[in-house]
Structures are given as structure tokens and as C-alpha cells.
């Protein structure tokens with residue numbers, strides 16, 4: 001389990017996070033939702049130790065973040081991190097050489113799931129295929145937790161559907177996923193837990209299926225209530 005406990009973060013005079021707490025379990029998709037600038041990426045960066053927090057703590061499976069924590073967790077960025085002259089196959093080979101936890105079999109399966117070709121150059125990838133390659137490189141690692149910042153941003157509907165499908169497949173298995181997205185409609189049916197942020201704190205956190213079944217509301221309905229729109 002990832003436990004985010006009362007974290008605060010200030011950029012200059014701006015207090016972006018004012019005591020954010022939530023948990024994300026293995027085997028579940030937890031979705032961080034909030035309007036632009038609310039601090040979703042900052043939370044992801046804090047979990048990945050890419051930005052120092054001012055107070056609070058983050059635990060992974062009950063332990064404080066340390067170097068070894070990052071053998072359990074990976075961040076899937078929205079921009080490609082491989083050199084443009086590489087092919088997808090080169091990028092996969094790089095991951096294999098660099099990470100003990102690389103799972104070549106799963107990566108090969110993802111390659112065919114996304115209908116990507118190993119000899120395609122990174123520089124020639126469309127935005128949708130870039131997102132798929134990023135997902136392949138992240139999901140190819142045998143880690144327990146995956147963080148994804150806006151995996152659907154600027155991507156056509158068919159690619160979005162394909163990316164959403166991967167979440168329900170055995171390729172994600174029983175891992176824990178934390179995702180930020182503005183494209184809630186695309187993944188509403190996949191989300192287990194929703195964490196709504198506003199004004200530096202978590203204003204509502206709920207089980208998506210529970211709200212759907214017990215109150216007949218969609219995640220967007222709840223979001224509208226929270227933001228009174």
C-alpha cells in the first residue's frame with residue numbers, strides 16, 4: 001500500500017499542498033482528480049522523490065521512502081525519455097540491460113497488444129504511440145506500483161480505448177496504479193478509488209463502484225457536486 005500522510009508543499013510563497021492524505025492499494029486503480037494546478041503532478045513527484053515535501057510522510061508497504069522503494073514503484077511520464085534515434089526495440093533492450101526487474105516476456109506481449117513494431121524509431125512515433133511505448137516501458141518492469149500522469153492527454157479515442165483496455169488486462173495484474181487524468185469518462189469504469197483534490201487538500205475520497213451502485217452517480221457527478229459546477 002502507498003500511504004500519503006498529511007503532506008505539505010510550498011513553492012515560494014504558494015502553498016500548493018496543505019496536508020494531503022490518501023492511500024492507494026495494490027490491485028486497485030486510484031485516480032487523483034482535480035482542476036488544473038491543484039497539485040496532482042506535485043503529489044506524483046513527491047511519491048517519486050522528485051520534489052522534496054515540506055512536511056508529512058509517504059510510506060510504501062509500511063516503510064518510509066528510501067532508495068530501495070524505487071525497486072517497487074515506477075513513474076510513467078507523458079513524454080518519451082528515450083533518445084529519438086533509438087528504435088522501440090533499442091529502448092526495450094536498454095530497459096533489459098539497465099533494470100533487473102525488466103520482464104521481457106510481458107514487454108513483448110505489450111508490444112503486440114499495442115500493435116507496435118520493434119524497428120520503429122522513437123523520433124517517428126505519433127503522440128498516441130509515444131504514450132503506448134511509455135506504458136510498455138513502465139509496465140515491462142516487475143514493480144508493484146505504477147504512477148501515471150495524464151496517460152490519455154492529447155490522444156485519439158481509439159488509442160485511449162486501447163490504453164484503457166490494458167488496465168483491465170493481466171498485463172497490469174494485481175499491481176497498484178495511481179493515475180491522474182482529466183479524461184475521466186475514458187476510465188470511469190476502471191477506477192476503484194477516486195481522490196478529489198481542491199485547495200491543497202483531499203476534499204473527497206470514495207469507491208467509484210460504491211457511489212455508482214448505491215447513489216447512482218458517476219465520478220463526474222460527484223466532481224460537479226464538489227466543485228459546485
Ligand SMILES: Nc1ncnc2c1ncn2[C@@H]1O[C@H](COP(=O)(O)OP(=O)(O)OP(=O)(O)O)[C@@H](O)[C@H]1O
Pocket residue numbers: 011012016034035036037038039040041042043
Ligand atoms: N517547480 C515549481 N516551481 C514553482 N511552482 C510550481 C512548480 N511545480 C508546480 N508548481 C505550481 O504548483 C501548482 C500545482 O502544480 P501541479 O503541476 O502539481 O498541478 P496539477 O494538478 O498537476 O495541474 P494540471 O492538471 O494542470 O496538470 C501550480 O500552481 C504550479 O504552477
